[in-house]
Structures are given as C-alpha cells and as structure tokens.
Amino acid sequence: MKELICIVCPKGCHLKVDESLNVTGNGCNRGITYAKDELINPTRMVTSTVKVNGGKLSRVPVVTSKPVPKNKIMEVMEEINKVQVNAPIYIKDIVISNVLGLGVDIVATRSVL
Amino acid sequence: MSNMKTYDVVVIGGGSGGLSAAISAYDDGVKNILVLEKEEYLGGILLQCIHNGFGLHTFKEELTGPEYADRFVKELIKREIEYKVNTFVTEIKKNDEGFTVIYSNQEEGFVLVNAKTIITATGCSERTRGEISMQGDRPSGVMTAGMAQKYLNLEGYLVGKNVFILGSGDIGLIMARRMVLEGANVLGVAELMPYSNGLNRNIVQCLEDFNIPLYLNHTVKRVIGKDRLESVIIQKVDENLNFIEGTEIIFKCDTLLLSVGLIPNNPLLTPLGVLMHPKTKGPLVDEYLMTNVKGIFACGNSLHVHDLVDFVTNEGAICGKSVAKYLKGNLDTNNIININNGKGISYVLPKTMYLNNDLTFKLNFRVNKPYKDVELIIKQNNKIIKKIKKSYLIPAEMESVIILKKDVTSLDDIIIEVIE
Numbered sequence: 001m002k003e004l005i006c007i008v009c010p011k012g013c014h015l016k017v018d019e020s021l022n023v024t025g026n027g028c029n030r031g032i033t034y035a036k037d038e039l040i041n042p043t044r045m046v047t048s049t050v051k052v053n054g055g056k057l058s059r060v061p062v063v064t065s066k067p068v069p070k071n072k073i074m075e076v077m078e079e080i081n082k083v084q085v086n087a088p089i090y091i092k093d094i095v096i097s098n099v100l101g102l103g104v105d106i107v108a109t110r111s112v113l
Numbered sequence: 114m115s116n117m118k119t120y121d122v123v124v125i126g127g128g129s130g131g132l133s134a135a136i137s138a139y140d141d142g143v144k145n146i147l148v149l150e151k152e153e154y155l156g157g158i159l160l161q162c163i164h165n166g167f168g169l170h171t172f173k174e175e176l177t178g179p180e181y182a183d184r185f186v187k188e189l190i191k192r193e194i195e196y197k198v199n200t201f202v203t204e205i206k207k208n209d210e211g212f213t214v215i216y217s218n219q220e221e222g223f224v225l226v227n228a229k230t231i232i233t234a235t236g237c238s239e240r241t242r243g244e245i246s247m248q249g250d251r252p253s254g255v256m257t258a259g260m261a262q263k264y265l266n267l268e269g270y271l272v273g274k275n276v277f278i279l280g281s282g283d284i285g286l287i288m289a290r291r292m293v294l295e296g297a298n299v300l301g302v303a304e305l306m307p308y309s310n311g312l313n314r315n316i317v318q319c320l321e322d323f324n325i326p327l328y329l330n331h332t333v334k335r336v337i338g339k340d341r342l343e344s345v346i347i348q349k350v351d352e353n354l355n356f357i358e359g360t361e362i363i364f365k366c367d368t369l370l371l372s373v374g375l376i377p378n379n380p381l382l383t384p385l386g387v388l389m390h391p392k393t394k395g396p397l398v399d400e401y402l403m404t405n406v407k408g409i410f411a412c413g414n415s416l417h418v419h420d421l422v423d424f425v426t427n428e429g430a431i432c433g434k435s436v437a438k439y440l441k442g443n444l445d446t447n448n449i450i451n452i453n454n455g456k457g458i459s460y461v462l463p464k465t466m467y468l469n470n471d472l473t474f475k476l477n478f479r480v481n482k483p484y485k486d487v488e489l490i491i492k493q494n495n496k497i498i499k500k501i502k503k504s505y506l507i508p509a510e511m512e513s514v515i516i517l518k519k520d521v522t523s524l525d526d527i528i529i530e531v532i533e
Contacts, residue, residue, distance in 0.1 A: 005313055012313035027504070044318060047164045047177055048294060049266055059269045061163035061179050070322065077294050091183055109163065110179040 004038055006031045043067035047109075048080050050095055055087030055112040062095055065105040072100060080106055088113045121145040122436050123214045123228035125202050125381065128157015129422050130234030130413025130429040132185040137433025138232075139192050143440060147226065148189070148196035149216055155189070155196065156182030157236060158414075159422065161259075161266045164287055166314075170423035181422060205231060205381050211408050230408045230439060232432045233382060233396075237414040239284075240374035242336075252338030258288040258372040271295050273368025277345050278302045279333050281309040281316075282509075283420070285372025290319035292370075299323070300364050303331040303347045305354065308483065310509045312420075333369070334361060342367050375418045385409070392460040393417040400466040400474040401435035401444060402428065410435055417462055417477070420511055424477070431475075445469035450524055455490075457481060457531030459508060468521060476514045480506045480531060488532045491516060493525045506531065 006013045008030045015025045015035045023035040037043070045067050049059035068076055079099050089095075089112050096106035121143050124131045127150030135148050154160060159167070162178030169175055172184070189196065200218040207213075211229040218224075239257040247255075254273055262284070264270040276297050278285045281304035289299050302320065307330050309316055320327055334348040334356065349360035377395035379387070387404045388397045395416040396404045403410050412428035419425050438444045448468035454461045461478040476491070484506040491499040491514065498520045506512065514529075521527070 005317060007312075007314035007317050044322070045165050045175075046294075049163060049269065051269065057267070059267065061177060061266065063163075063165060063177050073294070073322075091180065109177040110160070110183065 002039060004035065006034050008034050042070040044070050044073060046073055046076050046080075048077060050080060050106075050108075051084040052089060052112050053084055053086045055089070057112045060085060060089050060095075060112045061109045062106050063109050064099070065107050066103070068099075068102055068104050072102065075100060076102075076104075076106075117213075117225050117227050119145070119210065119227035120147045120229070121440055122147075122230045122232060123212075123226065124148045124232045124234060125214075126150065126157065126234035126236060126413070126415070127152075127155040127196060127198070128234060128236055128413065129159060129182070129185065129425045130236070130415070130432075131157070131232065132182075132189055133426045133429025134232045134234060134410075134412055134432040134436075135194050135196075136185065136188050136192065137430040138436050139194055139433070141434050141437030143433070143437050146194050147228075148194060149200045149202055149214075150196065150198045151201045153199055155186045155198065158259075161263050162287075163266045164291075167422050170421065171426055178422075185426075202381060205385060205409075207385065207406075230410065230436045232410045232412065232429075232436060233379065233415055234411070234413045234429060234432075235378045235381070235415040237375040237377045237418055239371070240376060242371060245371075245373055247333055247336060249336030250338050252336070252340055252342045254338065254342030254367050255336060255369045256371065258284040258370040261368075261370050262288055262291065265291060265295065271297060273297060273342075273366075275300060275366040276368040276370060277347075277364050277366045278370045278372060280304065280372030280374075281311050281327060281329075282372045282374075283311045283315055285370065286311045286315040286319040288370055288372070289325050290323065293323045293325070297368075299325050300366055301326045301328055301347075303328045303333060305330070305332045305350065312509070328362070331360075331362075336369065342369055345369055375414065377415045377418065379411075379415055382406075382409070382411075390417075390460065390462070390464070393462065397464045398462060399446065399449075400463045401438070401446075402432050402463065403435060403439070403444070403446075408439065417460070417511075420509060424511060424513065445471075448524060450521065451526045452476065453526055453528045454478065455528040455530030457484065457487075457533075458529055461529050466521075466527070468518065468524065471518055473515050473517055476516065476529060477511055478514075478529060479508050479511055481508060483507045484531055484533065489514065489529070490532055491527060491529045493521065493523055493527050496522070498527065 013027045023032045046064045093108045159178035159182040167181040204215040261272045335346040337344045349357045410432040412432040413425045459479045459481040489501045
C-alpha cells in the first residue's frame with residue numbers, strides 16, 4: 001500500500017494505492033491517473049542553465065521538451081552540465097537533441113545575444 | 114520647465130505587472146507611454162525563475178519564467194511602446210498636470226518628465242535575517258533564497274555546498290531542488306508554522322523527490338561561524354512560537370538560505386501621501402487599483418504579494434484599462450462603498466468600490482488559515498450578494514471572486530467572510 005499526495009490540483013488529496021493499482025482517497029478521476037502514473041512511471045520536467053560563450057549573459061536557461069523519468073533526472077543534469085553554447089542563442093533553440101536517447105530535447109528558454 | 118517631456122502614463126517597473134499594464138493601456142487607446150526598468154532587461158523577477166509552472170491560466174500552458182516574460186516583452190515591442198532599461202526612478206512629485214517623475218541612467222543622467230498618471234509595478238523584496246532578529250554570529254553564507262537563485266541562475270555561481278533552508282514557502286522549496294540538481298547537499302528545511310506555506314506540488318517535487326526532511330514547527334535558534342557559516346541550530350516552537358526546551362538540532366552547513374517572507378516595495382509612494390494597507394504592506398486601492406492619490410495606480414507584487422503570475426498579469430491589465438478611462442475622464446468614482454474582511458479572511462483588495470455603470474468588480478483575498486468544505490459569503494448588512502461553496506481554501510493561495518454590480522444595492526459596507 002503506497003501513500004502519496006496528489007499534485008494535480010491545489011486540493012492535495014491524500015491518496016492510497018494498493019499492489020493491484022486500486023486508488024482510494026481521490027477527490028476526482030484525475031487523481032486516479034496521477035496515482036497510477038506516479039507508481040508505474042513517475043516523470044518530471046527538468047530545468048537548469050547552460051554556460052554561454054561570448055554572450056551578454058554567462059548562462060542561458062533551458063528546459064526539457066517533455067517530462068523525463070524521475071530516476072533519470074541527475075543523469076540528464078550531468079548531460080546538461082557537459083555542454084556549452086556559443087552566443088547568439090535563441091529561445092526555442094535545441095541545445096541537446098534526444099538527451100540520453102529518451103526522445104527528449106533540451107531547449108533554450110531565453111535568447112542570449 | 115517647457116522642455117520636459119510629458120507622458121500620459123509612466124509605468125515604473127518592467128516586470129510582469131508593468132508589461133501587462135503598458136500593453137493594456139496601449140490597447141485601450143493610451144499612446145504616450147513610458148516604461149522604466151532598473152535592470153538591464155525587461156521581465157522582472159521571472160528572468161531568474163527558470164523553473165516551469167507559469168501561465169496555466171493565461172496561456173493554458175506551463176511555461177518557465179523567462180518564456181512567460183518573453184511573450185509580454187514581445188507584445189510590448191510589437192506595439193513600439195517606449196521603454197528604458199538600467200533606469201532607476203528616484204522620486205515622484207505632484208505638479209499641476211499630474212506628476213514629475215525623476216529618473217536616472219548612465220546615458221541621460223538625471224531626467225525630469227511629466228506624467229499625467231503613474232502605474233507602479235515595483236515588485237517586492239525578501240525579508241532579511243535582520244528583520245527576523247536571527248541570533249548568533251554573522252559569518253558569510255547566510256542569504257535570502259532569491260539572492261542564491263539570482264547568483265545561480267543568472268550568473269552561474271553555486272553559493273554553497275552544504276545547505277540548510279529556513280522557510281518552506283515556494284522560493285525555499287524551489288531553491289532546495291535547484292541546489293541539489295547542481296550538486297549541493299541540502300540538509301533540511303525548517304518551517305515555523307505547523308504547515309508548509311508552499312504548493313503541494315513543490316513539497317512533492319522539491320523535497321520528497323530528493324528526500325530532504327521538512328521540520329515543521331521549527332526555526333533557526335542560532336547561527337554559528339567565524340568567517341564562513343559552520344553550523345545552524347534549529348529548535349521546535351510551541352503554538353505561541355516560544356522555543357521548547359531540549360528540542361535543539363544542530364546542522365553542520367556552509368550556507369543558510371532564508372525564505373521568510375516577501376515585502377512590497379513602495380518607497381516612492383509614501384512621500385506622496387499614499388496610504389498603505391496595514392496587512393499587505395502595499396498601497397490601499399479602489400476597484401480601479403487607484404491609490405488615494407488620484408492618478409497613481411498600483412499592481413503586482415508591490416500592491417500585494419502574489420503566488421501566480423497570471424493574477425499579476427490580470428492586475429496589470431486592470432491598471433492599464435483604468436488609466437485609459439481616467440485620462441478620458443471616464444472613471445466614475447462617486448458612490449463609494451467600503452469593502453472589509455470578515456471572519457476567516459486575512460485581507461481583501463480592493464478596499465473600496467463604486468456604484469456605477471460597470472458590470473462587475475473583482476475581489477482578491479487570502480484566508481487566515483486552511484479551511485475545508487466552507488462557504489464564502491459576500492454580503493451588505495445581512496443581505497447576501499454572493500455565496501460560493503469552497504472545498505478548499507489556504508492562506509498560501511490568493512483567491513479571486515467576481516461580483517456583479519447589479520447585485521450591490523446600497524452604499525453600506527461590503528463584507529467578505531468564511532462560514533464553516
């Protein structure tokens with residue numbers, strides 16, 4: 001029996017999920033989906049910054065194009081920390097394509113000239 | 114001074130509030146606008162908030178802070194609205210036409226301009242160690258969470274390696290995660306209250322995901338360190354916030370991040386006689402977000418501290434529209450009605466509204482403690498204007514209610530309260 005707090009809406013229902021993936025404690029159906037996803041394949045968006053060479057700012061903020069598996073977060077961070085970009089870099093530019101083969105890109109969220 | 118430029122509106126602050134206000138004023142016909150921003154770039158605090166979660170209401174997407182800011186900067190530039198960066202407003206004075214605004218930057222030095230109206234969107238500051246009288250030594254390594262965020266996200270400096278955080282508001286939680294992702298060891302978060310002030314999603318995604326312990330009912334008793342922070346002692350408090358003997362826990366750390374509250378910034382307004390709200394620490398405003406000084410409007414975190422940038426954008430838009438009406442002489446401020454916070458409500462804005470031809474007005478408020486399954490009542494004397502069932506209300510989440518003016522039938526005080 002796993003206990004978790006739903007984060008889909010501000011209510012924060014306290015959910016209980018058993019081994020057969022039956023969910024209780026949810027205030028709505030979205031909680032059931034959330035609980036199952038959290039147990040089977042929890043994913044998270046990752047945001048960070050990348051070093052910029054020759055730009056007006058020294059870092060450019062980046063985001064994953066989609067959520068990544070929760071257990072891959074630190075590995076994704078290692079990949080992000082390996083790269084540097086040269087100015088100019090534009091918002092929506094892909095900084096790393098298909099990071100760790102996860103089908104997720106690392107994308108710039110700000111332009112640095 | 115005949116060679117002083119005159120603007121219909123000067124917007125002080127080019128963050129979410131100011132950008133939204135300038136765009137709305139322009140779209141409602143105000144053309145002579147000047148936006149003044151102290152930093153090098155427009156965008157305000159969003160530029161350092163590199164995490165996602167912004168814009169769910171406005172764009173139905175969850176953007177990162179810089180992306181949200183970028184959308185509004187692009188809209189400002191598209192309209193060719195005049196703006197200046199690296200520019201600091203040092204004083205506002207009243208004059209016959211409205212106001213004299215004095216600003217300063219490297220290119221122009223000190224400049225005086227005339228403004229028929231002013232919108233202040235100057236944001237807020239973080240509460241500091243001194244303001245909470247934190248005891249102990251004064252080594253380096255003690256700073257606000259927002260400062261650590263600025264150093265890390267804008268400059269690329271990790272401010273410490275072994276971190277303790279005081280305050281479980283969203284800034285503290287977000288920085289807990291950020292520091293871990295960049296290789297620091299976050300030892301724990303202490304929270305004075307028996308409940309966290311941050312969003313549940315941040316408790317899960319910033320603390321639980323990384324096994325960072327949360328010490329509720331605890332605060333920092335003492336800071337220890339000679340040149341650099343060496344350790345902090347945290348201690349449990351009772352319901353009167355007095356320390357409980359024997360509950361000290363010591364953490365060896367080199368960094369203490371403070372997330373202990375945000376205070377609206379309005380040093381330009383007090384010399385003008387603008388009255389402040391005792392609870393929010395921002396100006397008292399009417400439904401048009403106008404202060405008691407006619408022609409000065411306020412929005413965003415300098416009016417009251419927000420949790421969602423979407424609400425700031427809405428407030429900025431109200432200021433922009435109000436300025437447009439004011440300049441045309443269409444702001445009907447007769448028939449004033451006071452709005453008061455009743456049982457369960459920590460504060461409500463605006464403080465006053467007017468009985469006039471507008472269709473609706475909006476109230477923003479916070480409750481004073483968490484409530485489950487209650488009724489929100491807005492009434493005049495004993496006549497109920499609006500009643501809403503709420504399954505969930507918490508102080509950390511600002512709420513919004515829209516009222517139809519046709520339901521307001523007298524000039525008596527309006528009161529908003531929570532009924533359990």
